[in-house]
Amino acid sequence: MITNGVVDSVELMHMANTILLTPDDAPDYVALRREMLQDAPWAFLASEAQDRGCDVEKVRVSLQRTDAAIVGIRDDGKLVASAGVVREEALKRRHIAMIWGVYVTPAARGRGCARAVVSRAIELARSWAGIGSIHLAVNANAPEAKRLYESLGFREWGLEPDAVRIDGRSFAEHHMHLPLTGV
Numbered sequence: 001m002i003t004n005g006v007v008d009s010v011e012l013m014h015m016a017n018t019i020l021l022t023p024d025d026a027p028d029y030v031a032l033r034r035e036m037l038q039d040a041p042w043a044f045l046a047s048e049a050q051d052r053g054c055d056v057e058k059v060r061v062s063l064q065r066t067d068a069a070i071v072g073i074r075d076d077g078k079l080v081a082s083a084g085v086v087r088e089e090a091l092k093r094r095h096i097a098m099i100w101g102v103y104v105t106p107a108a109r110g111r112g113c114a115r116a117v118v119s120r121a122i123e124l125a126r127s128w129a130g131i132g133s134i135h136l137a138v139n140a141n142a143p144e145a146k147r148l149y150e151s152l153g154f155r156e157w158g159l160e161p162d163a164v165r166i167d168g169r170s171f172a173e174h175h176m177h178l179p180l181t182g183v
C-alpha cells in the first residue's frame with residue numbers, strides 16, 4: 001500500500017527488480033513502445049507515426065533529463081515492463097508529476113511488474129522537491145489498470161467521455177490523482 005505517496009515494505013519488495021533506464025536503453029525502450037502501441041492502442045494517446053517515444057534519438061535525449069524518467073524491468077535481459085514519469089513544465093504546474101506509458105509485455109503479466117514499475121515511479125516523483133500530486137489517465141477499457149492505481153492510492157477525479165477514438169470506436173478515460181502533500 002502507498003499512503004500519501006509513502007511506500008510500505010510490500011511495495012518495496014515489488015520495486016526491487018526495477019531499473020531506471022539510461023540513454024543506452026533507448027533502442028530497447030523504443031521496441032517496447034512500438035509493441036505497446038500495437039498491442040493496446042486504446043491505452044495510450046500516442047500513435048506510432050507521431051510518437052516521440054518511437055524515436056530513438058528523442059528517447060535518448062529525454063532519458064538525460066533530471067525531471068523525467070522511465071522505470072523498467074528486464075527479464076533475461078529483455079525489457080518487459082515500463083512506466084514513465086515526468087514533471088510538468090509550466091511554471092504554475094511544477095508541483096504536478098504525470099505517470100504515462102504503463103505497459104507490461106503479455107508474457108510477463110500477472111507477476112507484479114506493473115505494480116513494481118508504477119511504485120518506483122511514484123517514489124521517484126516523491127523525491128523531486130515540491131511535487132504535490134501525481135496524475136495519470138487510464139482508459140475505461142483497462143479496468144485492471146484502474147484497480148492497480150486505486151490499490152496504490154490513486155483516486156478518480158473525473159471521467160472524460162470520448163477521449164480516444166480508434167477506427168470509429170470511442171473510449172472514455174478516467175483521470176486519477178495521488179495527493180502527496182497539502183497546499
Ligand SMILES: CC(C)(COP(=O)(O)OP(=O)(O)OC[C@H]1O[C@@H](n2cnc3c(N)ncnc32)[C@H](O)[C@@H]1OP(=O)(O)O)[C@@H](O)C(=O)NCCC(=O)NCCS
Nearest residue numbers: 040043103104109110111112113114115142144145147148
Ligand atoms: C494493466 C497492466 C499494466 C498490468 O500489468 P501486470 O504486470 O500484469 O500487473 P500486476 O501483476 O503488477 O498486477 C497489479 C494489479 O493490477 C490489477 N490487475 C492486473 N491484471 C489484472 C487482471 N487481469 N484482472 C484483474 N486485475 C488485474 C490487480 O489489482 C493487481 O493487483 P494484485 O497483484 O494485488 O492482484 C498490463 O495488463 C498491460 O500492460 N495492459 C495493457 C496496457 C495497459 O492497459 N496499460 C495501462 C495504461 S494506463
